[in-house]
Amino acid sequence: xxxxxxxxxxxxxxxxxxxxxxxxxxxxxxxxxxxxxxxxxxxxxxxxxxxxxxxxxxxxxxxxxxxxxxxxxxxxxxxxxxxxxxxxxxxxxxxxxxxxxxxxxxxxxxxxxxxxxxxxxxxxxxxxxxxxxxxxxxxxxxxxxxxxxxxxxxxxxxxxxxxxxxxxxxxxxxxxxxxxxxxxxxxxxxxxxxxxxxxxxxxxxxxxxxxxxxxxxxxxxxxxxxxxxxxxxxxxxxxxxxxxxxxxxxxxxxxxxxxxxxxxxxxxxxxxxxxxxxxxxxxxxxxxxxxxxxxxxxxxxxxxx
Amino acid sequence: xxxxxxxxxxxxxxxxxxxxxxxxxxxxxxxxxxxxxxxxxxxxxxxxxxxxxxxxxxxxxxxxxxxxxxxxxxxxxxxxxxxxxxxxxxxxxxxxxxxxxxxxxxxxxxxxxxxxxxxxxxxxxxxxxxxxxxxxxxxxxxxxxxxxxxxxxxxxxxxxxxxxxxxxxxxxxxxxxxxxxxxxxxxxxxxxxxxxxxxxxxxxxxxxxxxxxxxxxxxxxxxxxxxxxxxxxxxxxxxxxxxxxxxxxxxxxxxxxxxxxxxxxxxxxxxxxxxxxxxxxxxxxxxxxxxxxxxxxxxxxxxxx
Numbered sequence: 307x308x309x310x311x312x313x314x315x316x317x318x319x320x321x322x323x324x325x326x327x328x329x330x331x332x333x334x335x336x337x338x339x340x341x342x343x344x345x346x347x348x349x350x351x352x353x354x355x356x357x358x359x360x361x362x363x364x365x366x367x368x369x370x371x372x373x374x375x376x377x378x379x380x381x382x383x384x385x386x387x388x389x390x391x392x393x394x395x396x397x398x399x400x401x402x403x404x405x406x407x408x409x410x411x412x413x414x415x416x417x418x419x420x421x422x423x424x425x426x427x428x429x430x431x432x433x434x435x436x437x438x439x440x441x442x443x444x445x446x447x448x449x450x451x452x453x454x455x456x457x458x459x460x461x462x463x464x465x466x467x468x469x470x471x472x473x474x475x476x477x478x479x480x481x482x483x484x485x486x487x488x489x490x491x492x493x494x495x496x497x498x499x500x501x502x503x504x505x506x507x508x509x510x511x512x513x514x515x516x517x518x519x520x521x522x523x524x525x526x527x528x529x530x531x532x533x534x535x536x537x538x539x540x541x542x543x544x545x546x547x548x549x550x551x552x553x554x555x556x557x558x559x560x561x562x563x564x565x566x567x568x569x570x571x572x573x574x575x576x577x578x579x580x581x582x583x584x585x586x587x588x589x590x591x592x593x594x595x596x597x598x599x600x601x602x603x604x605x606x607x608x609x610x611x
Numbered sequence: 612x613x614x615x616x617x618x619x620x621x622x623x624x625x626x627x628x629x630x631x632x633x634x635x636x637x638x639x640x641x642x643x644x645x646x647x648x649x650x651x652x653x654x655x656x657x658x659x660x661x662x663x664x665x666x667x668x669x670x671x672x673x674x675x676x677x678x679x680x681x682x683x684x685x686x687x688x689x690x691x692x693x694x695x696x697x698x699x700x701x702x703x704x705x706x707x708x709x710x711x712x713x714x715x716x717x718x719x720x721x722x723x724x725x726x727x728x729x730x731x732x733x734x735x736x737x738x739x740x741x742x743x744x745x746x747x748x749x750x751x752x753x754x755x756x757x758x759x760x761x762x763x764x765x766x767x768x769x770x771x772x773x774x775x776x777x778x779x780x781x782x783x784x785x786x787x788x789x790x791x792x793x794x795x796x797x798x799x800x801x802x803x804x805x806x807x808x809x810x811x812x813x814x815x816x817x818x819x820x821x822x823x824x825x826x827x828x829x830x831x832x833x834x835x836x837x838x839x840x841x842x843x844x845x846x847x848x849x850x851x852x853x854x855x856x857x858x859x860x861x862x863x864x865x866x867x868x869x870x871x872x873x874x875x876x877x878x879x880x881x882x883x884x885x886x887x888x889x890x891x892x893x894x895x896x897x898x899x900x901x902x903x904x905x906x907x908x909x910x911x912x913x914x915x916x
Contacts, residue, residue: 391711393861396868419861421832427833430842432862435869495916508913526855529724530731537735548856551880551912552832556698557723557737559912563701564740572913575856606812607856607864608877610915 351597353409353446354381355387357595364453366538372452377416378437379446385597388590390583392576393604395446396436396552403603410447411590413454413462413583414576422449454582465585466524466578470501483539484520491515491543491569498545504577506610510558511569517542524578529553536561538570543569547578574606649729656902658714658751659686663691664898669758677757682721683742684751690714693895695888697881698909699752701741706907708748715752716895718759718767718888719881726736727754759887765780770890773828775806788844789825796820796848796874809882811915815863816874822847829883834858841866841873848874852883879911 351359353376361367377394387407391398394412402410415422417433427433440447452463463481467473475484489497492513492609499507521541526548533554536544543601549555549572558570591599656664658681666672682699692712696703699717707715720727722738732738747751759766768786769807772778780789794802797818804812826846828837831853838859841849854860854877889906896904 383853390656392810393857393864395861396865400868415861416855420857426839429853431871432866432869492916506915508915510912510914513916526857533723534731551853552698552725552831553723555912556700556720559698560701560741561737563705564737566736599816607815607860609815610811610813611818 310427350384351594353379353383353385353448354383356385356409356594356597357379357381357448360450360590361453361469364456365458366456367453369452373415373421374449374452375422377412377422377447377449379444381443383408383446385594388594388597388599390450390586390590390599390605391581391602392580395604396439398476398602398604399436399439399445402445405600405602407598407600408445410442410445411450411586412447413451413579415449416447450586451587452588460582461586461589462524462582463522463581466502466522468585469581470498480539480608482521482523482535484522485518486520488516488518491517491571494520494543494545495571498571498573502573502577502581504573504606507574508572509570510555510562511543511571512562512567515542515567515569517569519543520545523547523603524573524582526575529557533557542566542567543571545571545573545578547573548575574608576604577606580604600610615665655689656899658684658688658690658753660751661690661714661899661902662686663897665755666758668859669761670763671761672758674757675746678720678726679754679757680727682717682727682754683745684749686751688713688749688751690899693899693902693904694907695755695891695895696907696909697885697888700909701744703907703909704741704744704748704750707750710903710905710907712903712905713748713750715750716755716888716891717752718756718884720754721752735865755891759891765887766891766894767829767884768827770887771827773890774886775803775871785844787826787828787840788846789827790823791825793821793823796822796876799825799850800850800876803876803878807878807882807886809878809911812879813877814875815846815860815867815879816876817867817872820847820872820874822874824848825850828852829878829887831846831880834862839860845873847872848876850876850878850883852878879913881909882911885909 385408387405388409388411389402389405389407390411392413394410394416417424417427424433459478460481467476472484475486477483491511494517495507495509519541521535521539522545523535523544523546529550532544532546554570558568561568580603587599587601634645690712690713693714693716694707694710694712695716697718699715722732723727729738764783765786772781777789780791782788798814799822800812800814824846826840826844826849828840828849828851834855837849837851859875863873866873885908892904892906
């Protein structure tokens with residue numbers, strides 16, 4: 307099934323990133339402020355020129371196999387305005403049109419699977435409606451996932467750290483680990499909810515547990531990378547965006563049953579990485595001075611009852 | 612990565628099951644009461660004899676490739692008592708020992724990934740603790756996932772329908788679809804929470820929406836099978852155990868934005884399938900009269916805050 311190969315490549319990519327990070331002590335340090343040079347073309351920018359400009363800052367770009375492709379529209383279109391977001395939802399598309407922008411840079415898929423394949427969606431009313439809406443407003447969608455995670459520092463990680471006010475704890479040699487002053491799990495959760503604007507989180511653990519070593523893995527890296535981070539770092543708490551419930555959650559549940567002080571906090575996928583697409587605005591705006599870059603959050607889709 | 616092939620086979624299996632169901636109108640009807648013949652051996656039963664006895668009731672069993680293998684212990688061990696559960700957690704293992712039972716039939720993995728591979732867990736303290744606990748109490752764990760879903764009717768589906776009091780709506784020609792009298796989404800959610808013992812569910816949709824056609828897909832079938840069921844059946848609501856947040860949830864969110872009356876309710880993986888392992892007791896007990904069969908729920912591992 308295509309779905310499987312899509313999940314594969316998603317997890318392979320994320321696993322590779324994880325591995326690259328764990329050996330980062332062996333390669334020269336990159337300062338947070340390090341950036342590659344670029345030149346903004348003098349004429350009005352096309353979508354492809356903005357993409358190319360971004361790629362000059364990404365180590366190893368362009369990649370042979372990546373999900374970071376144009377999902378809708380024409381790369382030669384002139385850019386009137388850029389919107390950054392997690393998901394190019396129907397609602398985000400409408401807001402983009404209302405802003406007079408015509409280029410959405412989204413972190414996650416547009417068409418409901420990792421590789422955004424559309425053959426299986428032909429004649430699907432939701433796909434057709436969304437596709438027609440994009441065409442009607444002349445909006446191009448490009449995914450910025452693999453490249454943004456490959457940027458040094460990882461743009462999502464830095465966005466989340468910044469939003470949490472934890473950027474001073476960033477360690478480029480071990481970017482997943484955040485060593486904070488001793489804080490109760492309860493206070494960490496309250497702080498994360500408030501600073502990231504999250505209504506509710508799911509957790510496994512004791513809210514009274516004291517935490518210093520926080521493993522921060524926004525998004526859905528997959529069970530094995532998440533558990534391998536737990537094995538390697540033995541953090542007091544792992545904070546993630548999303549899990550598969552038969553993997554990381556069960557490992558943490560068993561760890562709790564044997565009284566290991568290792569908690570899990572699940573923020574929600576969109577909420578956990580949205581700050582990375584907000585941080586992208588401050589990173590990208592100086593590079594495209596004549597084009598307005600706006601962050602439009604797609605928000606967490608669920609309610610609870 | 613091994614993780615990937617594990618996810619693959621999980622989704623391939625579930626997709627196959629889904630496909631088999633969609634063509635079930637083409638094959639002869641199986642009544643709910645239909646069962647294959649078996650003979651209980653006169654001597655004390657071994658684990659393997661119980662497994663073999665179960666397999667005589669499963670169409671096409673034994674399968675060449677299945678995750679339904681013995682995860683710990685010896686199939687030749689005599690069975691003192693059987694526990695059915697969703698996850699053989701450390702806590703469920705302790706309860707099994709306290710009951711004097713020594714055979715756990717679990718629906719989901721024991722060791723944190725779909726194929727229960729353990730090489731990557733060597734020297735892991737959680738794995739070693741759990742493994743030692745199983746050995747100390749002489750408990751065998753067998754997974755009953757692929758076979759139970761292949762049983763006609765699907766044992767999980769029937770367990771959930773029964774617990775919901777919806778067994779009269781079961782249609783063997785289209786087992787995922789449940790046509791109920793017109794009910795508000797709010798009342799469906801309240802009913803599901805109360806009858807399945809769930810503290811909280813996540814949903815996307817309008818609680819005031821009226822629903823007749825309910826698509827019921829416990830567990831985590833994967834985004835494409837879930838969305839393909841939506842495409843084929845156009846239900847008023849899809850009730851699932853677990854989703855990937857970049858797949859089914861985003862499809863439903865876009866459907867809602869275009870005013871399609873199609874809601875999503877996410878019960879939680881363990882809670883959504885546990886009734887299938889409870890239903891297994893009434894199904895299995897008459898087949899192994901001299902051995903006590905007990906259901907020990909593993910429960911949902913999360914709290915919310």
